Amino acid sequence: MVALQQTSLFAAGPLVLFEDAEGGVRYCPGVLPPVLAQQWFQSLRMDVDWQAQRRPMYDRVVDVPRLVAGYRLDDPNLPVPLAEASARLRAFVTAPFNSVGLNLYRDGHDSVAPHNDKLHSLVPGQPIALLSLGAPRRMAIRAKHPPRPVRHIELEAGSVLLMSHASQLHYDHGIPKSREPVGPRISLAFRVRPPVPERR
Ligand SMILES: O=C(O)CCC(=O)C(=O)O
Ligand SMILES: [Fe+2]
Numbered sequence: 001m002v003a004l005q006q007t008s009l010f011a012a013g014p015l016v017l018f019e020d021a022e023g024g025v026r027y028c029p030g031v032l033p034p035v036l037a038q039q040w041f042q043s044l045r046m047d048v049d050w051q052a053q054r055r056p057m058y059d060r061v062v063d064v065p066r067l068v069a070g071y072r073l074d075d076p077n078l079p080v081p082l083a084e085a086s087a088r089l090r091a092f093v094t095a096p097f098n099s100v101g102l103n104l105y106r107d108g109h110d111s112v113a114p115h116n117d118k119l120h121s122l123v124p125g126q127p128i129a130l131l132s133l134g135a136p137r138r139m140a141i142r143a144k145h146p147p148r149p150v151r152h153i154e155l156e157a158g159s160v161l162l163m164s165h166a167s168q169l170h171y172d173h174g175i176p177k178s179r180e181p182v183g184p185r186i187s188l189a190f191r192v193r194p195p196v197p198e199r200r
Contacts, residue, residue, distance in 0.1 A: 004028070004093060004162075014162070017141060017151045018171060022164035023127060025141055025151075025171065031092055031131070032158035040081035041133035041157070044186055047079055050104055065111050065177075067104040072193075073097060082188065085131055089190055093162060095126050101189040105137060108178035114142060116168040117191070126192035128168075130161040135183030141173045155187070 004014065004026075014026040032040075050067035071078050073086050082100055089097060103112065117128055132155040139161070142150040155161060155175075163173065 015153075017153060018143075018167060020164055020166045020170070022125060022166045023162060024164055025167050025173075026162045027153050027155075027159065028092075028162065029156055029159045031160045032088065034158055037133050037158040040085065041186055043081050044079060044102065044133070045104065045184065048102060048104075050102075065109065067106070067110075069102040069104075070099065071102075072099050085188055086190065089129055089131065089160070092160065093127065093129055095129070095190075096192055097129065097190040099191050099193045101191065103187045103189070105175065105182075105185045105187075107184065108180065108182045111177045112175045114140065114172040114174035116144075116172055117163075117189075119165075119168055121191075121193055122165055122168070123192040123194050124165050126165055128163045128165075129190040130155070130163070131188040131190065132159050132161075132185065133157055133188070134185040137175050137178065137182060137185050139173055139175050141171050143171055145170065155185075 014028045017025040017027060048069045050069055052067055053064040054061050055064050056062075071082060073082075086097060086100065105111070122128070134157060136154050136156045139153050139155050140150055141153070142148055153161070163171075
């Protein structure tokens, strides 16, 4: 079970959405002060080289409905807010995060379909931490097995959603499109990737 450090901003403790032997899925609001979350949002929105991707789906190629970017945390060109975010996170969650994936949801048309994160690119036993910046968006987390219970959680700026490695086997997560007008949101997905084998 991954240990959380208690901070004064985070006095309420996490909201446990689903349980398992590795910490399950936990929502931790208020990990970042709102002013910092706002500064990082603005800086990342402007400075990151956001990519529009296309992806095969059945017999078509479709636009990925959000912009994305990614860094290894040892990248010498890591944007400053990402270095600061990973330092903050390390003080909060005991895990050797080495990569960060970024998502920019420009408005309510942007989304991520229900999925689990790819297990082959994650180190077993290590969590995924989703740090939210900008406008809140609602995430749906649904069990893969009948009766498929679902929980919805509003991911607020400055919050961290922790998902255990094991939870990726048993639950899907996604951000549905929103019919209500919503502002832009950035999520930072911190992960522990396995080492890339050296080429000889
Ligand atoms: O934006 C989020 O909070 C979720 C992102 C996500 O699930 C992913 O990048 O794999
Ligand atoms: Fe994901």
